[in-house]
Amino acid sequence: MFVCTLLILCFQGAKSNHSITIDDYFSLSYVSSCAVSPNGVYTAWTEGRWDETLDKRNTDIWIIKTNDPNAIPLRLTFDESYDGSLQWGIDESWLYFSSRRGSTGDDLPRNGKNQVWRIKPDGTQLMAVTRLAESVEDWMVSDNGKLMYYITSDASQVADEWKSLRKEHDDLEYGHGIIEYSDLWKLNLESWKHELLWDEDRVIRYFSPSPSNEEIAIITTPDTRLITNEGLSTIGIYNIETSETTLLDDTLWRAEAPSPYGWVESPEWSSDGTRLAFSVDFDGFPRNMFVATFGEAETAIQQVSRVQNDTLGTSPIWAPNSHDLVYVAERGTIRPLLQISDVGNGEQGETNELVTNSLICWSFSIARNTSEIVALVGSKFTLTSVVHITEDSNYVRILANPNNHISEWKLPTIQTVQWKAEDGTIVEGVLELPQGHMIGQDAPLPMYVHLHGGPTSSVTQALAFSIYGRGLLTSDGWAILSPNYRGSTGYGDTFLTDLVGRENDIEVQDILTGVDAMVELGIADPDKLAVGGWSNGGYLTNCLIAETDRFKAASSGAGVFEQTMQWSIEDTPGHVVNYAKGLPWEVPLELQRMSPLFEADNITTPTIIHVGAGDARVPAEQSKALFRALHDYLDVPAQLIIYPGTGHGLSKMSHRRAKIEWDRAWLDYYVKKQPEK
Numbered sequence: 001m002f003v004c005t006l007l008i009l010c011f012q013g014a015k016s017n018h019s020i021t022i023d024d025y026f027s028l029s030y031v032s033s034c035a036v037s038p039n040g041v042y043t044a045w046t047e048g049r050w051d052e053t054l055d056k057r058n059t060d061i062w063i064i065k066t067n068d069p070n071a072i073p074l075r076l077t078f079d080e081s082y083d084g085s086l087q088w089g090i091d092e093s094w095l096y097f098s099s100r101r102g103s104t105g106d107d108l109p110r111n112g113k114n115q116v117w118r119i120k121p122d123g124t125q126l127m128a129v130t131r132l133a134e135s136v137e138d139w140m141v142s143d144n145g146k147l148m149y150y151i152t153s154d155a156s157q158v159a160d161e162w163k164s165l166r167k168e169h170d171d172l173e174y175g176h177g178i179i180e181y182s183d184l185w186k187l188n189l190e191s192w193k194h195e196l197l198w199d200e201d202r203v204i205r206y207f208s209p210s211p212s213n214e215e216i217a218i219i220t221t222p223d224t225r226l227i228t229n230e231g232l233s234t235i236g237i238y239n240i241e242t243s244e245t246t247l248l249d250d251t252l253w254r255a256e257a258p259s260p261y262g263w264v265e266s267p268e269w270s271s272d273g274t275r276l277a278f279s280v281d282f283d284g285f286p287r288n289m290f291v292a293t294f295g296e297a298e299t300a301i302q303q304v305s306r307v308q309n310d311t312l313g314t315s316p317i318w319a320p321n322s323h324d325l326v327y328v329a330e331r332g333t334i335r336p337l338l339q340i341s342d343v344g345n346g347e348q349g350e351t352n353e354l355v356t357n358s359l360i361c362w363s364f365s366i367a368r369n370t371s372e373i374v375a376l377v378g379s380k381f382t383l384t385s386v387v388h389i390t391e392d393s394n395y396v397r398i399l400a401n402p403n404n405h406i407s408e409w410k411l412p413t414i415q416t417v418q419w420k421a422e423d424g425t426i427v428e429g430v431l432e433l434p435q436g437h438m439i440g441q442d443a444p445l446p447m448y449v450h451l452h453g454g455p456t457s458s459v460t461q462a463l464a465f466s467i468y469g470r471g472l473l474t475s476d477g478w479a480i481l482s483p484n485y486r487g488s489t490g491y492g493d494t495f496l497t498d499l500v501g502r503e504n505d506i507e508v509q510d511i512l513t514g515v516d517a518m519v520e521l522g523i524a525d526p527d528k529l530a531v532g533g534w535s536n537g538g539y540l541t542n543c544l545i546a547e548t549d550r551f552k553a554a555s556s557g558a559g560v561f562e563q564t565m566q567w568s569i570e571d572t573p574g575h576v577v578n579y580a581k582g583l584p585w586e587v588p589l590e591l592q593r594m595s596p597l598f599e600a601d602n603i604t605t606p607t608i609i610h611v612g613a614g615d616a617r618v619p620a621e622q623s624k625a626l627f628r629a630l631h632d633y634l635d636v637p638a639q640l641i642i643y644p645g646t647g648h649g650l651s652k653m654s655h656r657r658a659k660i661e662w663d664r665a666w667l668d669y670y671v672k673k674q675p676e677k
Helices: 163-168 226-232 404-408 493-497 506-520 536-547 563-569 574-580 588-594 596-602 620-633 653-673
Strands: 005-011 029-036 042-051 056-065 083-088 095-099 115-119 138-141 147-157 178-188 194-199 203-209 215-221 234-239 244-247 262-269 275-282 288-294 299-304 325-330 337-340 351-353 361-366 373-377 385-389 396-400 413-420 426-433 445-451 479-484 524-534 553-557 607-612 638-643
Touching (some): 042 083, 056 083, 056 095, 138 203, 147 203, 194 215, 203 262, 215 275, 226 262, 226 574, 445 506, 445 536, 445 653, 506 536, 524 536, 536 553, 536 607, 553 653, 563 588, 607 620, 638 653
Parallel strands (some): 553 607
Antiparallel strands (some): 005 413, 029 042, 095 115, 138 147, 178 194, 215 234, 275 288, 288 299, 337 351, 361 373, 426 479
8 A cells, every 4th residue: 555645845837838849958058067256256157058060068168247136147168179177266367177179189289188278257368278298187276376286197007927918919908907097297377387296006086185285185096997996995195295195094984884885085175274075975875974184193084974864965065264064965856055064073063054945956166265155056947057045045046047948848847756665665756747737637647657877866856858758758748757766865874775685676666656656646547657767777677677567668778687797897896796785606696686687588568778889887788688688589579779989878969869759759659559469
């Protein structure tokens, strides 16, 4: 027996007669980062727009005066390269950014490699800060604005007994032995002299210079393989004068953590240089934040508590000139912006919400000298916009909303729904309905069950337009249910870790009880159900169609079909080990139980399969195996679409258009028209 609640958090789109089309989707702009200037005078952000000629979404920089209500946004860059990674200097004089301008070649600095550039807030005096033959991999301007630190890499061979053979046969590819180690440089922005600071046999993943520029917090791994982040990364303090690194004690996030496969990320110094904050992320377990407080005799390291058992949505940063941490939390289907006071020396104060009106915040920036805050916010009324958070913390003023034209569209009704799982746990999801549809009065709708990836992720109540269904299918008369099944973030640590050891089990039942709830409420037509997702959503699609025949069509995107193969070929195998609670030779039966391959003979659902040819996270072999099973052996209608030159996500405009059109045709044919078998 389920219990379903429709929460009050609801958005009814303004009435319009314009049904959303595929072309409308490609008219949308995407705000991806923001940076408020040190004195709060300007706010800059990056905005991506689809370009059919380039066959991609190109990103440029925009700017506005933060406190001028009459200010008009100014576009600063117009290049066909990706402009991003915004950072201000010591004041409002220069805005720094990275860009791959030009074409591949020797024409410095426009050689198609990532270089650091800077520009005046009025769009003048664009200049290259670095002019290197190789790419700048990461960089940071010092707090005093006089220095810039940057990382390049240099291919080196491991000094073992096979070095000479690898050198002799250097036209071959090797699984081990050739590593691009990191070099850390310092550039004086007054003398324009470069100085090599670090040249060791390690790879720098993150770094942060201290406010005094005497030390650098560095997170390193032994090689460039992504797998080495999973438990082999270390965080240390590099002393520039002595060239020595002191590693921080990792007991809290290694020996005492629920998994050894933690990703250490995002070091951040407090303004006085006495504290260092960073986070450690896990697959299947809660992401946590840590603070190291540096004393004269010893360093105290603490794990910072998360209020209300919220999930950590972003790595924390220090509020300027304080020991307060600010971060975005995940709480159900919203993302509040929180501040923890007085963190350090094993202590922490109260946690407060900086905005108290059900904010859905994605990222934020704080002015170094005034503590003014700007944020990227997605609300129930607009797509992601840039906002200025006022001093009373209860009002946000929109600085830029590049998608005002959607007010003319036939937007869906969005609401948060709840139901009771088989074990009594309350599960939540986001329900989208066509504009004007009245539950209980209008006939039940065909329903598409959209499954998010991760699974350590969640769906928010923000308005969204996605190639995976949200925002688009409702214009075709579909209801869309996006369940935040067990293992999703935003519902506490227990809800998150309940999935460990129970993949292809507990979350599948959470989803199916949600479908039952929508049918019982008269929202969904039980004879017109479809399911789909990407990554972990693709995996769950495979699990669901092997579990039940109630779905008339499915769209499986980059989904796992067999878990032992996934451990063998993916770039982050710790993911599989965490959820299976062991290595393949330790828990072979568990890996088999988690794999829909071994129940494939139950599948009857017509399934369209999408995958990128170069996907390293869920390699194309998984999708090929699914297609082989369905098409060649089980006589189930199936299509396999492989996108060339593409990784785990579809970035090309033509590929996204193809997926939308294929999915729409597939769902219409097998759900709405329902051909005879």
